[in-house]
Amino acid sequence: MIVRRRTTACLGGALARAAGRLRGFRSDRRGALAVWVALGLIPLCLLVFGVFDLSRMSVERRRLQDSLDAATLIAARSTATDTATLTTLGNAALTSELGKTATSSSFVGSTNGKQVTGTASVTIAPIILGLIGKKELTVGAQSVVVRAANNLEIALVLDITGSMAGTRISDLKTAATDLVDIVVQDVQDPYYSKVAIVPYSMGVNVGTYADAVRGAVPSSALASAAWNTATTKTVSSFTSGTSSTVTTSAAHGLAVNDYVMVLGSNQSSMNGKVLRVTSVGSTTKFTGANQSGTSISAGSSGTVYKCLNSGCTFVITTKAAHVFQAGDQLTLAGITGLTALNSATPTINSISGLALTTNLSGSASTSYATVTAGANGTGSCLSTSRSDISCANLNFTNASGSAKTLALSTCATERTGTYAYTDDAPTTALVGRNYPASSNPCPTPKITPLTSDRTTLKNQISALDDGGSTAGQIGLAWGWYMVSPNFAYLWPNSAQKPAAYGTAETMKIVVMMTDGAFNTPYCKGVIASNAGSGSGSASDHINCNATNGDATAQAKELCTKIKAKNVIIFTVGFDVDSTAKSMLTTCATKTSQAYFPATGGELKTAFKSIAQEISALRIAK
Numbered sequence: 001m002i003v004r005r006r007t008t009a010c011l012g013g014a015l016a017r018a019a020g021r022l023r024g025f026r027s028d029r030r031g032a033l034a035v036w037v038a039l040g041l042i043p044l045c046l047l048v049f050g051v052f053d054l055s056r057m058s059v060e061r062r063r064l065q066d067s068l069d070a071a072t073l074i075a076a077r078s079t080a081t082d083t084a085t086l087t088t089l090g091n092a093a094l095t096s097e098l099g100k101t102a103t104s105s106s107f108v109g110s111t112n113g114k115q116v117t118g119t120a121s122v123t124i125a126p127i128i129l130g131l132i133g134k135k136e137l138t139v140g141a142q143s144v145v146v147r148a149a150n151n152l153e154i155a156l157v158l159d160i161t162g163s164m165a166g167t168r169i170s171d172l173k174t175a176a177t178d179l180v181d182i183v184v185q186d187v188q189d190p191y192y193s194k195v196a197i198v199p200y201s202m203g204v205n206v207g208t209y210a211d212a213v214r215g216a217v218p219s220s221a222l223a224s225a226a227w228n229t230a231t232t233k234t235v236s237s238f239t240s241g242t243s244s245t246v247t248t249s250a251a252h253g254l255a256v257n258d259y260v261m262v263l264g265s266n267q268s269s270m271n272g273k274v275l276r277v278t279s280v281g282s283t284t285k286f287t288g289a290n291q292s293g294t295s296i297s298a299g300s301s302g303t304v305y306k307c308l309n310s311g312c313t314f315v316i317t318t319k320a321a322h323v324f325q326a327g328d329q330l331t332l333a334g335i336t337g338l339t340a341l342n343s344a345t346p347t348i349n350s351i352s353g354l355a356l357t358t359n360l361s362g363s364a365s366t367s368y369a370t371v372t373a374g375a376n377g378t379g380s381c382l383s384t385s386r387s388d389i390s391c392a393n394l395n396f397t398n399a400s401g402s403a404k405t406l407a408l409s410t411c412a413t414e415r416t417g418t419y420a421y422t423d424d425a426p427t428t429a430l431v432g433r434n435y436p437a438s439s440n441p442c443p444t445p446k447i448t449p450l451t452s453d454r455t456t457l458k459n460q461i462s463a464l465d466d467g468g469s470t471a472g473q474i475g476l477a478w479g480w481y482m483v484s485p486n487f488a489y490l491w492p493n494s495a496q497k498p499a500a501y502g503t504a505e506t507m508k509i510v511v512m513m514t515d516g517a518f519n520t521p522y523c524k525g526v527i528a529s530n531a532g533s534g535s536g537s538a539s540d541h542i543n544c545n546a547t548n549g550d551a552t553a554q555a556k557e558l559c560t561k562i563k564a565k566n567v568i569i570f571t572v573g574f575d576v577d578s579t580a581k582s583m584l585t586t587c588a589t590k591t592s593q594a595y596f597p598a599t600g601g602e603l604k605t606a607f608k609s610i611a612q613e614i615s616a617l618r619i620a621k
Contacts, residue, residue: 060122060124060139061139061141063098064098064120064121064122064139064140064141065141065143066097067094067097067098067120068094068107068118068119068120068141068142068143069143069145070093070097071090071091071093071094071097071107071118071120071143072090072109072116072117072118072143072144072145073145074089074090074093075089075090075093075109075116075118075145076115076116076145077616081185081186081187082186082187083108083109083110086109086110086116086118087107087108087109089109090107090108090109090118090120091106091107093107094107094120098122106120106121107119107120108120115144115145115146116144116145117142117143117144117145118142118143118144118145119140119141119142119143120140120141120142120143121138121139121140121141122138122139123137123138123139124137124139125137149191149505149618150191150505150506150507150617150618151191151192151193151499151503151505151506151507152183152191152192152193152194152507152509152614152618153194153196153450153483153498153499153506153507153508153509154183154193154194154195154196154483154509154510154511154614155195155196155197155198155450155478155479155480155482155483155509155510155511156176156179156195156196156197156198156479156511156513157198157200157475157476157478157479157510157511157512157513158172158176158197158198158199158200158461158464158475158513159172159200159201159470159472159475159513159514159515159516159574160172160199160200160201160443160445160464160465160466160467160468161200161201161202161466161467161468161469161470161515161516162201162466162467162468162469163466163470163515163516163534164466164515165466165467167600168466168515168574168600169464169465169466170600171600171601171603171604172464172513172574172603173461173462173464174604175603175604175606175607175608176197176461176607177458177461177462178604178607178608178611179195179511179607179608179610179611180195180454180457180458180461181454182608182611182612182614182615183195183611183614183615183618184452184454184457185452188452191505191618192452193452193618194450194451194452194495195450195451195452195457196447196448196449196450196451196479196482196483197447197448197457197460197461198447198475198478198479198482199443199445199446199447199464199475200443200471200472200474200475200478201443201466201467201468201469201470201471202411202434202436202440202441202442202443202468202469202470202471202520202527202535203409203411203412203413203434203436203442203443203471203474203520204411204412204443204447204471204474204475204478205409205410205411205412205442205443205444205445205446205447206410206411206412206446206447206478207410207446207447208410209447209490210410210411210412212426212490213412213426213430213431213490214390214412214413214426214430214431214432214433214434215389215390215430215433216390217380217381217390217391217392217408218322218323218324218380218381218389218390218391219378219379219380219381220318220319220320220322220324220378220379221318221319221320221376221377221378222316222317222318222319222332222335222374222375222376222377222378222379223317223318223319223354223375224316224317224373224374224375225314225315225316225317225332225335225338225341225373225374225375225377226308226314226315226338226372226373226374227305227307227308227312227313227314227315227360227361227362227368227372228261228305228306228307228308228312228362228372229305229306229307229308230372230373231253231305231306232303232304232305232306233248233249233250233252233253233303233304234248234249234250234302234303234304235247235248235249235262235265235299235300235301235302235303235304236248236249236284236300237298237299237300238262238265238267238270238296238298238299238300238302239298240295240296240297240298241295241296242289242290242293242294242295242296243278243287243288243289243290244270244275244287244288244290244296245281245285245286245287246260246262246275246285246286246287246288246304247284247285248284248285248304249284250284251283251284252283252284252285252286252304254277254280254286254306255277255280256277256278256279256280257276257277258276258277258306258307259274259275259276259277259291259306259307259309259310259311259312260274260275260277260288260304260305260306260307260312261273261274261275261304261305261307261312261362261363262275262302262303262304262305263302263303263305263362263363263369264301264302264303264369265299265301265302266299266300266301266302267296267297267298267299267302269294269295269296269297270296270297270299270302271302271363272361272363273290273291273292273294273296274290274291274292274307274310274311274312275288275289275290275291276288276289276291276310291310305362305369305372307362309357311349311359311361312361312362312363313346313349313357313358313359313360313361313362314341314346314357314358314360314361314362314368315355315356315357315358316330316332316346316355316356316358316379317354317355317356318354318356318379319354320354321354322354322356323381323389324348324351324356324379324381325348325351325384325386326348326349326350326351327347327348327384327385327386328347328348328381328382328383328384328386328389328391329345329346329347329348329381329382329383329384329391329393330345330346330347330348330356330358330379330380330381330382331344331345331379331380331382331392332344332345332346332377332378332379333377333378333380334376334377334378335374335375335376335377336374336375336376336377337371337373337374337375338367338368338371338372338373338374339374340365340367340368341368341374341377342377344360344364345382346358346359346360347359356379380392383395383405387524387525390408390433390525391408392407392408393405393406393407393408393435394406394408394435394524394525394526396524396526396542396543397542397543398538398539398540398541398542398543399529399538399539399541399542399543400538400539401543402539404539404540406435406436406437406526407435408433408434408435408525409434409435409436409441409442410442410446411434411436411442411443412431412432412433412434412474412478413431413432413433413434413471413474413522413525414431414432414473414474414477414521414522414547414548414554415429415430415431415432415477416432416547416548417429420548420554420557421554421557421558421560421561422561423480423481423484423486423487423561423565424486425486425487425489426487426490427489431477432522432525433525434522434525435525435526437527437536437540439536439537439540440468440469440527440535440536440540441467441468443465443467443468444465445460445463445464445465447478447482448460449482449490449491449493449496450482450483450491450495450496450497450498451495451496452495469519469520469527469531469534469535469536470514470516470517470518470519470520470534470535470551471518471520471521471522471551472512472514472518472551472555473518473521473548473551473552473554473555473558474520475512475514476510476512476555476558476559476562476587477558479510479511479512480510480558480561480562480565480567482498483498483508483509483510483567484498484565485497485498485499485500485501501565501566502566507568507617507618508565508566508567508568509567509568509569509570509614510562510567510568510569510570511569511570511571511572511610512569512570512571512572512584512587513571513572513574514572514573514574514576514580514584515573515574515575515576516534516576516577516580517532517552517576517577517579517580518532518551518552518554518555519531519532519533519534519535519551520532520535520551521546521547521548521549521550521551521554522546522547522548523542523544523545523546523547524542524544524547526540526541526542527540527541527542528541528542528544528545528546528547529541529542529543529544529545530545530546531546531551532551552579552583555583555587556583556586556587559586559587563589568589568593568617569587569588569589569593570588570589570593570594570595570610570613570614571584571585571587571588571593571594571595572584572594572595572596572597572603572606572607572610573594573595573596573597574597574598574603575597575598575599576596581594581596584596593610593613595609595610
């Protein structure tokens with residue numbers, strides 16, 4: 001029994017002690033902080049380890065900004081001006097720059113003309129923040145690149161000579177069209193890109209600008225045209241022989257050494273004869289020597305006309321100073337009073353002030369006798385043997401020693417003298433005129449001033465036709481003139497006018513293409529006697545050597561002067577020999593800017609390469 005009580009007493013004590021401890025634990029506050037710390041560890045861990053994701057975002061943002069800067073710069077350096085193309089270019093560059101680290105990326109490009117703006121974003125997969133439902137993180141950036149672009153003024157100088165016939169001219173048309181498509185931009189503001197076209201063969205056809213650049217056919221307003229004094233006397237009779245005594249019905253008023261002509265006589269042998277008064281026997285009679293020395297028969301009718309000169313020829317008086325000289329042939333138009341003169345083409349025998357004494361006789365037409373004087377109208381230079389004016393025709397001796405006449409064309413040739421290798425305005429020095437032979441005519445295709453109208457340019461290129469010899473030095477000069485501010489006044493449209501030299505953000509470029517050696521220099525507007533092989537026959541050449549010398553040497557000098565004006569020159573020698581290659585390499589601004597395609601396919605590639613380089617030059621690096 002004792003033992004049981006002890007046992008019971010011990011068990012009860014243990015329970016009492018346990019209950020006391022539990023009551024003490026319940027009232028003990030010393031472990032509360034640990035509980036709260038334990039409960040706060042979960043969000044604290046998320047926060048601490050979430051900083052890792054945020055740090056990753058910061059790193060990605062910096063990497064995105066660097067990549068975006070590079071991508072935007074690449075897009076800006078392109079020739080693209082539309083959002084779609086800029087975005088495509090930028091996306092490709094951004095993807096390349098970022099590599100495969102980013103889950104995804106996107107680039108949007110835009111431009112206001114002078115700057116390109118690129119905006120981009122990337123998404124990354126979070127590690128810690130994903131535990132609380134954040135499936136992706138987006139990082140964005142923006143980059144702006146100032147597009148220091150240039151205006152483009154490009155002259156395409158294209159060889160359309162006879163050797164370009166067949167597929168060669170077709171390949172050239174394709175190549176030139178491709179270049180136009182690449183370099184002429186859709187958007188012309190704030191930077192423009194314009195192209196001029198200069199087709200050439202034996203010269204350059206300047207079309208309606210011909211008079212302004214090589215001089216118009218000289219003409220002068222006329223005050224009068226007459227061959228007699230308008231003082232007439234009726235003939236009563238005249239005797240026969242080489243000298244004749246003429247009796248008039250009234251006092252004749254003639255003096256010794258006056259010259260007269262009798263018209264309307266009943267003796268045809270007297271009509272139109274010029275008589276010099278040798279003696280005056282009475283107031284109604286005079287004796288005249290027949291200047292032709294032929295005998296006449298006696299007669300009893302007609303009219304005596306006192307002539308203005310010894311030949312009884314027309315004297316044409318101009319209203320103002322003129323440039324005509326003895327030997328020039330005129331064509332008359334618009335004369336009133338003596339309208340028969342409007343179909344006449346007199347040659348000037350002598351000049352005294354404004355009076356031009358011609359070879360046109362008063363007896364040349366019965367119409368001249370009915371009305372003795374004319375007024376008003378114009379006299380234009382029809383033909384000349386001179387080299388200093390642009391008459392409608394040039395009379396010369398050819399290289400074969402024969403006389404020849406060629407008509408003036410709208411083609412231009414070399415400028416000579418002090419201004420041979422300058423781009424001074426035609427108002428300072430005219431360019432050369434051209435008198436072509438029918439076997440080597442002025443080319444039909446004409447120059448096209450600077451324009452950004454691709455349709456106009458491509459239509460002009462499509463119309464190119466081959467024929468003629470190679471005056472590459474003239475084509476090169478006109479390539480320069482098309483981008484020269486000194487020729488700007490010629491072009492009627494302000495958009496066609498090139499900018500002044502040194503204009504900020506403006507590049508002037510000449511692309512010179514040829515398929516052979518230059519063989520056609522000039523003297524007095526006609527192909528020179530020492531022109532090269534392939535420039536036509538001696539019968540079509542003038543009997544003097546080239547005024548400016550060899551055509552290739554002229555081209556070299558022009559290239560030097562053009563480059564001195566900071567005009568960039570590209571050259572294309574299509575299947576040319578070593579001599580032409582040397583010249584074209586020297587002519588180009590850089591040796592790398594001289595191209596020598598051997599086939600039509602290579603020609604197209606060369607023009608595309610030039611176009612791409614020009615486009616790259618357009619955007620400042």
